[in-house]
Structures are given as C-alpha cells and as structure tokens.
Amino acid sequence: MSDPEIASRGAAGSDADRTDRAWMDRLAGGDLGALDRLYEQYGAMAFSIAYRITGDRSAAEDVVQDAFLGAWRNAGRYADVRGSVRTWLLSIVHHRAIDAIRRRRPTVELPDSEGGLPDSLTLPDAWGEVELRLDRAAVQVALTQISEVQREAIELAYFGGLTQTEIAERTGVPLGTVKGRLRLGLQGLRAALRLDAVGGGSDG
Amino acid sequence: MAEHTFAGLTCSDVAELAPAFVLGALNAGEADAVRRHLADCPELHAEMAELNSVVPALFEAVEPVAPPAYLKAQILAAAAADLETRRAAAATGTPAARPVAPAPGPRRGWDLGAIFRRPVWAAVAAAAVIAAVALGAWNVQLRDQVAGLEAYRAGVVAILDQAARPGAQLAVLTDPAGAGGQSGLAAVAADGSVAIVMRDLAPTTGTQVYEAWLIGADQVPVAIGGFTVGGSGTASFTTTHASMGAGVVVALTLEPREGATAPTPPILAAGQAREQSS
Numbered sequence: 001m002s003d004p005e006i007a008s009r010g011a012a013g014s015d016a017d018r019t020d021r022a023w024m025d026r027l028a029g030g031d032l033g034a035l036d037r038l039y040e041q042y043g044a045m046a047f048s049i050a051y052r053i054t055g056d057r058s059a060a061e062d063v064v065q066d067a068f069l070g071a072w073r074n075a076g077r078y079a080d081v082r083g084s085v086r087t088w089l090l091s092i093v094h095h096r097a098i099d100a101i102r103r104r105r106p107t108v109e110l111p112d113s114e115g116g117l118p119d120s121l122t123l124p125d126a127w128g129e130v131e132l133r134l135d136r137a138a139v140q141v142a143l144t145q146i147s148e149v150q151r152e153a154i155e156l157a158y159f160g161g162l163t164q165t166e167i168a169e170r171t172g173v174p175l176g177t178v179k180g181r182l183r184l185g186l187q188g189l190r191a192a193l194r195l196d197a198v199g200g201g202s203d204g
Numbered sequence: 205m206a207e208h209t210f211a212g213l214t215c216s217d218v219a220e221l222a223p224a225f226v227l228g229a230l231n232a233g234e235a236d237a238v239r240r241h242l243a244d245c246p247e248l249h250a251e252m253a254e255l256n257s258v259v260p261a262l263f264e265a266v267e268p269v270a271p272p273a274y275l276k277a278q279i280l281a282a283a284a285a286d287l288e289t290r291r292a293a294a295a296t297g298t299p300a301a302r303p304v305a306p307a308p309g310p311r312r313g314w315d316l317g318a319i320f321r322r323p324v325w326a327a328v329a330a331a332a333v334i335a336a337v338a339l340g341a342w343n344v345q346l347r348d349q350v351a352g353l354e355a356y357r358a359g360v361v362a363i364l365d366q367a368a369r370p371g372a373q374l375a376v377l378t379d380p381a382g383a384g385g386q387s388g389l390a391a392v393a394a395d396g397s398v399a400i401v402m403r404d405l406a407p408t409t410g411t412q413v414y415e416a417w418l419i420g421a422d423q424v425p426v427a428i429g430g431f432t433v434g435g436s437g438t439a440s441f442t443t444t445h446a447s448m449g450a451g452v453v454v455a456l457t458l459e460p461r462e463g464a465t466a467p468t469p470p471i472l473a474a475g476q477a478r479e480q481s482s
Contacts, residue, residue, distance in 0.1 A: 030287050032280055033368065039276050047271035049263055057272070064271065065279050072283045087260045094263075098228060119225060119239065132257060139264035157229035158262050164224040165231070182223035183255075190258045 020085035027075035035072055042086060043068075046093045053097035053159050063100055067093040083121065091118045098161040105161075132193040142192035150185030153178055208247060211240035218242070219251050226256040277361040284364070284389065288376035288475060359389075359401030359440035366391035366399055373477035375454045377402065380474055386437075390416075390454040392477045396447035398428060401440045402456065402473065408432040411461040414472075416441065419455060420448040425467050430459065452477050 026034035046067060050060035071078075071089055078088060095118040133139075143151060149171075156162045156170065164182065168175040207215050218241050224230050225238050242249060367374035371394030378387050388402035400416055408414065413430035420426070429443035455474035457467040 030290070032284060032287070032364075032374070035280060035283050036276070036368070039279060043271055043276060044268065045263065045266075047275070048266045048269045051269045052266045060269075061272065061275055061278075064275060065282065068279045069282055069286065072286065090260070090263050095228075119228065119235065132261060134261050134264060136264045139261045142261065143265055154227065154262070157224065157227040158259070159266075162229065163231050164229045167229065179220065179223065182227060182229070186223050186226070186255045186258050189261060190254065193258065193261055 021078075024075045024078045024085060027072060028078070035068065038071065038085075038089070039068060042089050046090060049090060049093050050097045053094070053161065054100055059100055060097070063093060063097045067096055070096075088121060091121050094118065094158075101161045132190070133195055134193070138193055139189075142189050145192040146185045146188035147181075150181045150188065153181040154185045157182060206247065208245050210244040211237040213237050213241045215241075215245065215247055215249070218245070218249060222249070222252045222255050226252065226259055274357065274361070277357070277364060280364050281360050281389070284374060285376050288378070291476075291478075355436065355440060356401060356403045356438040359438070362440075363389045363391045363399055363401050366393055369393065371479070373450065373452070373479050375475035375477040377454060377456060377473040377475040380471055386456075386473050388456075388473060390475065390477065392418075392447075392452060392454065394447065395444075397442065397444045398454065399440075399442045400454065400456075401438070402433075403438045405433045405437050405439060405472075406458075407435055407437065408458070413459050413462050414439065415457050415459045415464050415467065416443065417455045417457065417467055418445060418448050419453040421451075425455065427464055427467075430462055430464075450477075450479065 023034045023037060027038065043064065046064045047060055050063040050067075051057060054060050054063065067089065070092060078085070152171070153167055156167045157164065160167075162170060164178045165175060168178045171178070209215075213221070218225075218238055221230060221234060221238055225235060228235075230238065242252070363374070366372055367389075373392040375390040375392065376387075377390055377400070379385075385404040386402060386406075387404065388400060390398060390400045392398050398416070398418070402414075405414060413432055415430045416428050417425040418428055426445065426448070428445045429441065431439050431441045433439045453474055453476050455467065456472045457464075457469070458472060459468050
C-alpha cells in the first residue's frame with residue numbers, strides 16, 4: 001500500500017491507524033526517519049492549527065516543535081491511547097497552543113493547568129470519531145449546518161482559548177445561553193458528520 | 205442513569221459541563237472536578253464521549269498555513285540531539301554529562317534545536333540591527349554571529365540530509381567534559397565521506413587547526429582532516445576516509461598545527477555515529 005491518506009480516512013481509518021501505529025513504534029525506537037515521515041504527514045496541519053490559535057508565526061513554530069519533540073519522547077506511551085496518531089498529535093498541538101495564548105493573556109479566570117495530556121485524549125471511549133467523516137469537505141459542510149452563534153461559541157472556546165464564562169462576557173449573553181450553544185453546536189456537527197447520516201451533504 | 209456525586213459534582217452537573225469540558229472551555233477548578241468525577245464514577249457518561257468525538261473534526265475547519273521550510277530540519281536536529289542525550293544516559297547508567305534539569309519539560313539537556321529557536325535567533329538579529337547603527341568591532345562581531353548561525357543552520361540541514369541516506373550514520377558531537385558550549389553534528393556516509401558542522405568553537409589563531417578524528421573498534425584515533433575557525437565560531441567541513449564501519453566515534457581536538465598524528469587533549473567534542481533509519 002502507498003502512504004495512508006489520513007485526512008480523509010473516515011471509516012477506512014483502521015488501515016491508516018495501523019500504519020500510523022507502526023510509525024509510532026519506529027518513533028519509540030528512536031528512528032529519525034519516522035519522525036521525518038510524521039512531520040511530512042502532519043506538520044503543515046499542526047502549524048496551521050498552532051497559527052490559527054496563536055496568530056503568530058514564531059509562536060506557532062515553537063508550539064509545533066514542542067509538540068513533535070513531545071511525540072518523539074513519548075511515542076512509547078502512545079500505545080496507551082486508542083485513537084489515531086493524527087488526533088493524538090494534533091490534540092497535543094492544540095493543547096500547547098492554547099497554553100501559549102493563555103499564558104500571555106491577563107485573565108480573570110484561572111486557566112486550566114498546563115502539561116499532561118489534553119482531556120480529549122483521556123476520556124473513556126474518546127474514539128467515536130471512527131464513526132464520523134472527518135475529511136475537510138464534510139467538515140466544511142457540517143459547519144454550515146449549525147447556526148452562526150453556535151459556530152462562534154465553539155470557535156471562541158476551541159481556537160480562542162476562552163472559558164464558557166469568558167465567552168458569555170465577550171458576547172454579552174447569559175452563561176446558560178453559551179452552554180446551550182456549545183452543546184447544540186457540537187451535537188449538530190456530530191449529526192452532520194455521522195457516516196450513517198441521511199443526506200449528510202456530499203456537496204456544498 | 206443513576207445519579208452519583210463525586211468531586212462535588214452530580215452526574216447531571218457533569219453532563220451539563222460536558223460540551224465545555226471537551227472543548228477545554230472550563231476553568232481549572234471546574235475541569236479538575238469533572239476529571240475527578242469521571243475517574244471515580246461508575247456511569248459511562250456516554251454524552252462525554254459522543255461530544256468529544258466531534259472535536260477532532262474542528263481541526264479540518266482550520267485554514268491551511270504553510271510552515272517555514274526550515275522547521276522540519278529544526279525539529280529533526282533537536283530530536284537527534286535528544287536521542288544522543290538519552291543514549292548517553294542509557295549507556296552510562298547515569299544522567300548525560302551535561303547537567304539535566306529534572307523537570308520533564310520540552311527542553312532538557314543539550315538541545316540543538318534551542319539554538320534555532322526564534323527568540324534566540326530574533327535576539328541576535330535584532331542585536332545585529334542595533335549594532336549596525338553603532339560602530340566598531342561590535343558591529344563586525346554581531347554580523348559574524350548572524351552569518352555563523354545562518355551557516356550553521358544550513359550545515360545542519362545538509363548533514364541531516366546526508367545522514368538519511370542508506371547506510372549513513374549520524375553523530376551528535378558534544379563536549380565530553382560538559383564544560384564548553386561547542387557542539388555539532390557529523391554525518392558518516394556509507395562510502396566513508398564525513399561531513400561535520402560545528403558551532404561555538406573558539407576562533408583559531410596562528411597555525412592552530414581543529415582536527416577531526418575517527419575512532420573505530422581498535423580505539424586508535426585516525427586524523428581525517430583539519431580546519432580553521434573565524435570569529436563566527438561555526439565551521440562546516442567535509443572530508444573522506446575509508447569507511448570504519450558502524451558505531452565509529454567522531455571526535456574533535458584543537459591542534460597547534462596541521463598534520464597531527466595523535467590527538468592533543470582535551471577532546472573538545474565527540475559523539476558516536478549511528479544509523480538513523482532502518
């Protein structure tokens with residue numbers, strides 16, 4: 001087989017995941033070639049996410065470098081999680097980027113502690129993702145299926161690093177409304193991305 | 205679902221906090237309470253896993269931005285240095301020669317990547333700009349440092365490239381005494397050609413040369429060539445010697461003149477070459 005096409009793996013993800021796992025084994029064995037491949041596969045996406053969150057190229061470089069070196073050092077522990085390498089790596093990039101912006105922002109709320117794995121990776125059965133279409137086109141369509149205010153709340157939380165209380169203050173709506181928007185937004189995305197969704201929208 | 209209370213939260217509370225939790229949008233106290241509840245609660249909290257499964261999709265919503273081309277080389281260089289530190293520690297059963305901070309932070313021990321890091325780079329570059337409007341030796345010295353860093357970075361990329369070829373080996377060169385800041389990389393190709401890049405070397409004066417040595421299984425150092433170093437402290441050097449097999453040690457000394465047949469102590473930097481890819 002040729003290189004795994006991770007970005008659009010969808011239901012066929014298991015093959016890609018197995019290939020990923022083989023890479024992680026090589027990574028854990030100190031194989032620089034495997035790190036090279038990991039970067040080729042995910043480096044651009046990692047940088048895009050880090051840049052989206054930090055808005056700063058040099059900060060994004062630091063985040064990506066720290067995340068890949070973290071992967072390099074901790075690849076042996078990857079066997080403990082059940083998800084895809086893609087989600088594992090990009091979640092770590094996300095986590096570090098959020099830490100970076102929270103550190104430089106005065107905040108009335110105590111930010112969540114640094115370090116450790118992102119919660120998204122430690123939840124029991126976090127890997128319902130295999131039932132979802134995660135390719136770019138599907139996600140773009142799904143994002144049009146939820147309301148503008150739901151999308152805004154999710155983005156402020158996930159890419160803005162704001163707590164739900166801070167989102168309420170920022171957008172001038174009650175906390176309960178923000179909670180509702182986050183829940184309905186995530187549920188709406190999930191419904192739109194389900195592989196078994198009827199009329200899930202294959203095109204625009 | 206039955207209602208339990210752990211960490212001061214009922215299962216209903218946790219369900220209500222779930223969307224913000226999976227998005228990382230709770231404050232530290234709330235997130236910690238949710239974590240502790242989940243750790244102890246016998247309920248499955250399926251809503252948590254369901255909502256969490258959507259989160260990786262959000263990565264696809266991000267506008268692609270190309271990373272700088274040098275980022276990969278930086279990461280590989282830092283990883284190579286990290287690998288060498290780990291191997292040195294494993295080989296001796298003690299921490300690596302350089303004191304290592306106990307915290308499992310991202311930058312432990314000798315971190316080649318750190319020298320490329322933007323803050324350092326930016327600081328040197330900014331200093332060079334300031335120096336350009338000042339006058340005198342400072343100006344020259346800082347321009348040398350900037351040029352040196354650029355040359356070093358280019359050299360590292362070239363070395364990593366060579367070390368990735370079939371049968372090639374990579375050595376990370378550090379000061380065995382842990383005293384000096386000089387360090388570098390060497391690629392030993394299958395055909396015996398050796399490429400070395402070094403930084404933070406003291407400039408040579410008079411007839412002095414830095415001499416590179418290969419030390420094989422017989423423990424006899426073989427001189428493979430010398431080079432001089434200017435104010436930048438960086439050097440990039442390629443030579444050829446009959447292949448001495450796997451695990452050869454690459455070492456560097458400062459010699460009073462060219463043509464040394466035995467190394468003059470101390471060894472300034474050394475590292476064992478190893479194959480990087482299977």
